[in-house]
Amino acid sequence: xxxxxxxxxxxxxxxxxxxxxxxxxxxxxxxxxxxxxxxxxxxxxxxxxxxxxxxxxxxxxxxxxxxxxxxxxxxxxxxxxxxxxxxxxxxxxxxxxxxxxxxxxxxxxxxxxxxxxxxxxxxxxxxxxxxxxxxxxxxxxxxxxxxxxxxxxxxxxxxxxxxxxxxxxxxxxxxxxxxxxxxxxxxxxxxxxxxxxxxxxxxxxxxxxxxxxxxxxxxxxxxxxxxxxxxxxxxxxxxxxxxx
Amino acid sequence: xxxxxxxxxxxxxxxxxxxxxxxxxxxxxxxxxxxxxxxxxxxxxxxxxxxxxxxxxxxxxxxxxxxxxxxxxxxxxxxxxxxxxxxxxxxxxxxxxxxxxxxxxxxxxxxxxxxxxxxxxxxxxxxxxxxxxxxxxxxxxxxxxxxxxxxxxxxxxxxxxxxxxxxxxxxxxxxxxxxxxxxxxxxx
Numbered sequence: 147x148x149x150x151x152x153x154x155x156x157x158x159x160x161x162x163x164x165x166x167x168x169x170x171x172x173x174x175x176x177x178x179x180x181x182x183x184x185x186x187x188x189x190x191x192x193x194x195x196x197x198x199x200x201x202x203x204x205x206x207x208x209x210x211x212x213x214x215x216x217x218x219x220x221x222x223x224x225x226x227x228x229x230x231x232x233x234x235x236x237x238x239x240x241x242x243x244x245x246x247x248x249x250x251x252x253x254x255x256x257x258x259x260x261x262x263x264x265x266x267x268x269x270x271x272x273x274x275x276x277x278x279x280x281x282x283x284x285x286x287x288x289x290x291x292x293x294x295x296x297x298x299x300x301x302x303x304x305x306x307x308x309x310x311x312x313x314x315x316x317x318x319x320x321x322x323x324x325x326x327x328x329x330x331x332x333x334x335x336x337x338x339x340x341x342x343x344x345x346x347x348x349x350x351x352x353x354x355x356x357x358x359x360x361x362x363x364x365x366x367x368x369x370x371x372x373x374x375x376x377x378x379x380x381x382x383x384x385x386x387x388x389x390x
Numbered sequence: 391x392x393x394x395x396x397x398x399x400x401x402x403x404x405x406x407x408x409x410x411x412x413x414x415x416x417x418x419x420x421x422x423x424x425x426x427x428x429x430x431x432x433x434x435x436x437x438x439x440x441x442x443x444x445x446x447x448x449x450x451x452x453x454x455x456x457x458x459x460x461x462x463x464x465x466x467x468x469x470x471x472x473x474x475x476x477x478x479x480x481x482x483x484x485x486x487x488x489x490x491x492x493x494x495x496x497x498x499x500x501x502x503x504x505x506x507x508x509x510x511x512x513x514x515x516x517x518x519x520x521x522x523x524x525x526x527x528x529x530x531x532x533x534x535x536x537x538x539x540x541x542x543x544x545x546x547x548x549x550x551x552x553x554x555x556x557x558x559x560x561x562x563x564x565x566x567x568x569x570x571x572x573x574x575x576x577x578x
């Protein structure tokens with residue numbers, strides 16, 4: 147018999163060998179496999195919880211960031227009012243603090259138009275609530291200028307009406323007394339206030355509130371009167387100067 | 391018929407096993423475990439320990455199935471994992487001691503035998519080798535690794551690997567001679 151290469155022989159023999167493992171071997175393996183799987187699930191759950199926490203923190207940060215913006219906006223309401231003060235108080239100058247109050251009232255009376263819109267708050271139980279709304283109605287801020295200009299237009303119209311009335315009276319009587327002018331101015335003031343109170347046949351709650359505030363202070367009425375008076379005399383002087 | 395086709399598609403089963411399908415894992419285990427236990431037994435003398443090593447090896451196989459690229463045979467890939475697991479086990483047991491004595495001229499020392507040996511006798515011969523010799527011999531002669539690969543795997547120098555192989559072969563030849571003598575004397 148020819149010699150056999152030992153290493154090749156044992157390799158062939160051992161490669162063909164199989165040993166049946168015990169049943170417990172698979173049990174042990176499958177339990178280890180399932181144990182290895184469960185932490186992955188648990189880890190996934192923890193990832194989800196962590197993601198949730200991060201989301202909550204993110205939202206809170208977002209809210210926190212937005213909160214300080216509200217305060218300057220409220221402040222801005224007063225500041226803008228201060229800027230809009232001038233057209234109303236031009237000539238009268240009853241005090242800057244009072245002017246602020248008036249513009250704030252004007253502002254809210256305009257912003258009530260927003261409140262009347264569907265989906266917005268309609269009732270205004272008292273003055274305190276009204277003030278709260280003023281601070282909340284940041285949207286109303288850009289419309290403040292039209293409010294002031296609207297009042298100015300009304301005053302200017304009234305002034306021109308007055309000038310025409312006085313001119314007509316002068317033509318008829320040759321002279322108009324100071325008292326008559328004063329009475330005409332008072333009348334124009336009342337008309338102006340009435341026009342503001344009743345818009346398109348509906349009673350304006352905000353205007354009523356502003357009126358109530360006005361009664362407490364009287365400054366608004368006075369300023370309207372002063373504005374009318376000032377305007378009237380300015381126009382009259384201008385006409386007289388032109389005629390000369 | 392469909393079931394047979396399904397189970398014959400090893401690639402699909404590997405994919406399923408990789409995704410955690412226990413049934414597919416069981417099938418792959420049943421197919422390969424007997425052979426792999428034989429591989430582990432070549433290196434680990436105790437069958438119970440060999441089985442433990444095999445289970446650890448299969449755990450690595452199933453948890454790293456994604457890294458199998460289908461470039462070689464799946465059995466070959468599992469076998470490599472099993473051999474490495476055996477090395478880790480023997481090293482942990484601190485059974486592997488590499489003989490410091492070196493032989494500079496190893497030569498091509500090949501053993502020839504006159505008659506066939508059965509698997510039990512072969513295993514007995516291998517078991518009789520010291521762990522260091524056995525490991526290098528197994529990796530070189532049975533698994534087909536080169537000396538530089540063995541040196542890297544075992545953390546030894548290439549020359550140490552060659553020395554271990556030389557001594558393992560010499561010892562095996564002595565054992566074979568003893569076996570022959572015993573057979574002759576028992577035959578008389």
